């Protein structure tokens with residue numbers, strides 16, 4: 001039996017994050033009037049590096065011993081975790097290598113390099129990048145900082161759950177983007193420990209969600225990784241998944257899968273209604289509410305998880321022009 005992270009771990013993480021990750025604001029969305037409930041936005045796009053991943057990566061690296069830090073850290077990532085590891089490693093003067101598949105957008109690759117980490121690009125899936133991570137661990141003794149399936153990473157993301165209920169104790173519902181499940185596992189664990197009645201909805205894309213398939217199968221399932229507007233939500237959950245599948249099974253109340261057109265509309269609404277630049281992965285809450293896919297029965301928070309989007313994509317969506325996703329053209333009527 002492994003020990004799952006607890007609310008006490010999340011409070012420890014909060015101390016370690018002070019001065020590195022910020023306590024992000026919770027602000028009212030323009031969607032509130034449209035859906036007839038208070039809709040609040042947790043602005044993780046305001047973190048240094050532009051995504052919540054800074055929380056988990058910082059806490060995990062802060063927990064390494066002096067000896068482990070000398071070996072350097074390595075990770076695979078759809079982009080934002082790599083950037084978070086690079087940022088946290090630089091602050092703590094630790095060498096970092098980030099392994100990325102060729103599906104990761106160029107803007108994220110350049111940002112990681114700019115933080116002084118070494119980038120290795122391997123294959124067309126997270127799983128192929130993960131093989132290189134394992135090699136660096138086995139042959140060079142580097143320390144793996146996984147993007148989601150790690151107790152300290154989950155505890156770091158869980159600090160968001162604490163902040164949400166401190167800033168809005170009336171909250172009834174939290175809508176969370178889902179990929180590997182570190183974010184939702186942490187947030188749901190902390191939020192339900194503080195307020196057991198709170199409802200947690202997972203949102204992800206129809207195209208290639210490994211966690212959705214794994215929750216349905218009751219065990220880790222690999223799915224083909226496909227290009228999507230929500231590129232930060234791609235990737236497998238690992239066939240030896242230890243924490244997040246179990247925690248998602250226990251803590252997630254409902255799961256909604258969104259089409260690329262719905263995500264496009266969500267990004268457009270974030271931009272035009274709430275005036276926020278965010279990734280497709282961060283727009284799934286808007287997408288689900290606009291598509292009428294989630295019913296709210298009280299004040300709700302949407303996690304606006306990251307803003308590291310290609311600006312050409314944002315400009316096209318603002319102008320209501322088609323966006324190319326692999327060989328798909330997305331442009332809702």
Ligand SMILES: *Cc1c(COP(=O)(O)O)cnc(C)c1O
Pocket residue numbers: 051053080081147148177178179180181182183184232233279281282305306307
């Ligand atoms: C990583 C990420 C997610 C999903 O987090 P998981 O812990 O993998 O479920 C959502 N949004 C953004 C912007 C991310 O970078």
